Amino acid sequence: MTRAPSGGTEAPPGRTARRAGWDGRCQAAGHRSRRGGLSTGGDEVSTSDSDDAGLRSFLADPAHLTLDLRTATARCVKALGLRHAVVYLVDLQQRHLVPQTAVAPSVPVDGSPAGWAYRTQSLRVEESGTGGGITAWFPLLDGAERLGVLALCETALTASSLTRGRALASLLAMVITSKRLYEDSFVRRTRTERMTLPAEMLRALLPPRTIGNGNVVSTAVLEPAYEIGGDAFDHALTETTLHVAVLDAMGHDLASGLTTTVSLAACRNARRTGADLPELVRSVDEALSSWLPDKFCTSVIAQLDLVTGVLRWANCGHPAPILIRDQRLVIDAMERDADPPMGMPSLLSPHARRTHEISLEPGDRVLMYTDGVVEARTREAKLLGLERFADYVIRATAGGELAPESLRRLIHSILAMQEGRLRDDATLLMFEWRPPS
Template structure:
């Protein structure tokens, strides 16, 4: 077993060196820490469509599939997976790389000869190392292009480049809520967007869908995201948040540009949620692996079309969740995706797939990954509209599925 002093030295080397390191330097620092521990380490990052795990630096190893590999299983289930290094025959571990609970990729650690990857102490220390590496990878994102280019499988449009910089992390987990979201087509998304903020007592959730599929649609969504965040952080309620988006779109004087939206405020103590529908498909409530209702309620017009309602107050609806309930938000690009025969994907199919994955105890981000891939396959891999999903779990236990057990 590696001595505790060696672990301290290795982690200290990583942390201290990372303060003035580029993304490329982080790989070298990890190599140096590995020498101290008698291990070899390699970072693999998940590509944006979450189909492959790509090595850092590029070309240092072959990409690995998210489906059908031990490394992919570690990523999919956020689990520590023992294996054997093909080159040396030494024991090895695949560990998920997480930023908080957002899946970033996996770390491959080749252990010292004779080490036992099933030993609890070994697993705990390796998981601590993987946790640090996950945070450092994300910390270096804004300062370098390396990790961005590793994760891309095709060139992104300018609209996509803009939107991805504005979105929050795709997954968050707290003691009583899990939020996860996904968007496709990742490289050409134009008008869709999502947002959330989780504080001690409340969670704010939103999904947007702007008209069009071009740069102007991306600009519309960007303005709506900024306006709603600004209003929320100034203490506005849901009606005030919607009004702020109306104001910024009105001020832009762009005819025909508006955005559908669903805005939600969830009380994390009581499970009571308030919501505003702005011309958007209503969210779905799932309970014990089945749909119990859609959040029907009189919608207001899409954001940017407030003149259609004049001075009438915006109607804010409410619903009470039960512990363990899931809330599924989506854009119409999911349900209206059509196969070559013209058959839409539909709400029933969306709910059925989500329910089946929930029944299999899959974590929320893995459920969404599988569902959105099913939507893509339904349309032969070429979506005609943006498709966005958000899954919210009001639960005191759901966060446990997002972290590995050692």
């Protein structure tokens, strides 16, 4: 039986958690015992400064920049005076944690100590079910983005080894973020299906699932993960503003993917030149009209002032965003008459585009989505509809979870209702304004 310390997670500072043996996952990964700086045989041994010197030497050597992840992990573990560690990355749909640096089975995100560390972004400690060793699960984070977890396997844990484990997790997260941009091995190991060409094209353009700073966090999911055609999301931060967008192009083929690609590029190009919201939307209209005059794209594009909480948005033929305050849906808070979709339809309209504005309160969450979400069907073959969808949102966000975890649970609930297959692309983007008190 596995067991965690009371409080579920972390060994208290200054107290040594003593066990005699190894975690089964570490044995499967071929761990060999080594002394130096950790408790052995139940006696605590202090870690010498030479371990820090080893890490400094490793980082100062330019050769480490070209090491593969497995070798880099092993050398960092040795330099820090630790025993053994395994990197797990989450799959595309956030259902499994897949080992990257050892031969070991995948671990489910739901119902496992490793998954608990991933879901809560917190340390989790467990005893081995075979042999009595200790495994500490550290979340791997790239800023606000959840990459996976790090399993640190020890016979005993001390405050020092936990601190070094956190340092190792931070260092490896940076290594992974850098290498996965050009090493396809990360992509292959975290996919469970073959991806279609339109989906491959759009996935290459999407930002990280989650971004954030001390004032805000924005997170998004997109399904079906391997067959998307016209849906996309975008979010980015400046010193003062969160920029977000959800897009849905006409059709479900490569042409719709091209429409979304042009829209995303035009949106980013205008944003990066300092364009205000009306000018930004106009840039997308003109780009689609020039390059794809027979195509159009619906969208909600928004800008949140991180200091004041003022949210400005434009609705281009898209479902209205949902405002969640105090874990309750604020009915019609952001319901406005929509303007025409982006592209040629807007240029033919006699009316200028409108910009809407609302003041958020600390802790407010705003959910943006595409119509594929509310057009999903229940098991009784009925449309999900906005009312049922709102109920799903409230239940998914009512547990006090972090925004990325709430959104992960929400999309999985919708997929389960659809028996894992959606009739249309479904994109969800949720951001939470949480300024310092």
